[in-house]
Amino acid sequence: MEYFVGLDVSLRSCALCIVDGRGKACMERELPCEVDEIANCLNTFGAPIVRIGFEAGALSQHLFFGLQDMGFEIVCMEARQVSAALSAMRNKTDKTDAKGIAQILRTGWFSPVHMKSREAHGLRALLSTRKALLKKTMDLANEVRGLLKIFGVRLPRTVKHGSFDGLVRPMIEMDEVLAHAVIPLLDARAVLFHHYLELDRRVKRAASQDEVCMRMMMVPGVGPIAALTFKAAVDDPNRFKRSRTVAAHFGFTPRRYQSGEHDNPGRISKAGDQNVRATLYAAANALLMRTMAGSQIKSWGMRLMRTKGRRRAVVAVARKLAVLLHRMWIDGTEFRQEKVGGQA
Numbered sequence: 001m002e003y004f005v006g007l008d009v010s011l012r013s014c015a016l017c018i019v020d021g022r023g024k025a026c027m028e029r030e031l032p033c034e035v036d037e038i039a040n041c042l043n044t045f046g047a048p049i050v051r052i053g054f055e056a057g058a059l060s061q062h063l064f065f066g067l068q069d070m071g072f073e074i075v076c077m078e079a080r081q082v083s084a085a086l087s088a089m090r091n092k093t094d095k096t097d098a099k100g101i102a103q104i105l106r107t108g109w110f111s112p113v114h115m116k117s118r119e120a121h122g123l124r125a126l127l128s129t130r131k132a133l134l135k136k137t138m139d140l141a142n143e144v145r146g147l148l149k150i151f152g153v154r155l156p157r158t159v160k161h162g163s164f165d166g167l168v169r170p171m172i173e174m175d176e177v178l179a180h181a182v183i184p185l186l187d188a189r190a191v192l193f194h195h196y197l198e199l200d201r202r203v204k205r206a207a208s209q210d211e212v213c214m215r216m217m218m219v220p221g222v223g224p225i226a227a228l229t230f231k232a233a234v235d236d237p238n239r240f241k242r243s244r245t246v247a248a249h250f251g252f253t254p255r256r257y258q259s260g261e262h263d264n265p266g267r268i269s270k271a272g273d274q275n276v277r278a279t280l281y282a283a284a285n286a287l288l289m290r291t292m293a294g295s296q297i298k299s300w301g302m303r304l305m306r307t308k309g310r311r312r313a314v315v316a317v318a319r320k321l322a323v324l325l326h327r328m329w330i331d332g333t334e335f336r337q338e339k340v341g342g343q344a
Contacts, residue, residue: 001021001047003045005018005042006099007098010094015028018102025102030094051074053074055078055079064076077112082100120231133192147185148168148172155168161193203228215332215334221283250271252268253268253319296337301316
C-alpha cells in the first residue's frame with residue numbers, strides 16, 4: 001500500500017495527515033513546525049512514505065531541503081491551485097486542510113513549484129533590502145516635505161536623493177522650532193540613505209562579477225538590477241523547456257476564457273513574481289524611451305506604440321525581453337542587434 005503525507009504549514013505549528021492509496025486517513029497529528037519533529041513522526045509510522053507535499057509559503061525552502069536531507073521525497077505545490085481545490089471543502093481547519101493536501105498529492109492534480117537555491121534567495125534578499133531602504137528614504141523625504149509646507153516652505157518638485165539633506169538642512173536650521181522637529185528626520189534619512197548606497201554598490205558589484213548578468217546587461221535597457229532580479233527569479237534556466245514559457249511564468253501573457261461559443265482573451269495574467277514583472281517593465285520602458293542605440297526590438301516596440309499605445313507596447317517589449325534574456329542564458333550567446341527581430 002502506498003502512503004501520502006499532507007502538511008498544512010503555519011508559522012509555529014503544522015498539521016500532518018497520512019492517507020493511503022484509497023484515500024483513507026491513517027494518521028493525523030498536530031506538530032511543531034520543525035524538520036526533526038516531522039521526520040520523527042513519519043519514522044514512527046512504520047510504513048514507507050511515497051511522497052510528502054505542502055503548498056508554497058515562507059517556510060517552504062526550510063522544510064523542503066530539511067526533509068529532503070532526511071531521505072523523503074518532497075513536493076511543493078502551487079498555492080493558488082491548492083487553495084482552489086480546498087475551497088470545495090465545507091469546513092476549513094488546519095486538520096481538514098492537511099487531509100485535503102494529502103488527497104491532492106494522492107490524485108496527482110497539482111503543479112510542483114521549483115525550489116530556488118540558497119544563492120538565488122541570497123540575491124533576492126539583497127535586492128529586497130536595497131528596495132526597502134530606498135522606499136523608507138523616500139517616505140522620510142516626503143514626510144519632511146509635508147511638514148515644511150505647513151510653515152510655508154516649498155521645496156523644488158524634483159530633488160536628487162543625494163542633495164536632499166544639503167538643500168533642506170540650511171533652510172530649517174534658522175528656525176529653532178522647525179529644526180527641533182525636523183532635524184531628527186533628516187538624520188534618520190541620512191543614515192538610511194548611506195546604507196542604501198552601500199547595498200546599491202553591493203548589487204552592482206554582484207552583477208559585474210557574474211558572467212550571465214554581464215551578458216544580459218548587453219541588452220539595451222537592462223541594467224544590473226534587472227539582470228540580477230531576472231537571474232535570481234529564474235535560478236535554473238533549464239527548468240523551462242521553451243523560452244516563451246518564461247514570459248507566461250512571470251505573468252506577461254493574456255488570460256483566456258473559452259467556453260462553448262465564447263472565446264474572450266483578457267489582459268495579462270500578472271501571475272508569478274511581481275518584482276520581476278515590474279523590473280522587466282521598467283527595463284522595457286527604458287529601452288523604448290531612454291536608450292539612444294537603435295535595435296530591431298526597439299523599432300518593433302515603437303511601431304507597436306503607434307498602433308496600440310505606450311503601455312501595451314511596453315508590456316509587449318517586456319515580454320520579449322523575458323524570452324530574449326532566457327534564450328541568451330541558455331545558448332550562452334550575446335545580444336546581436338541586427339538579429340533581434342519581431343518574433344518571440
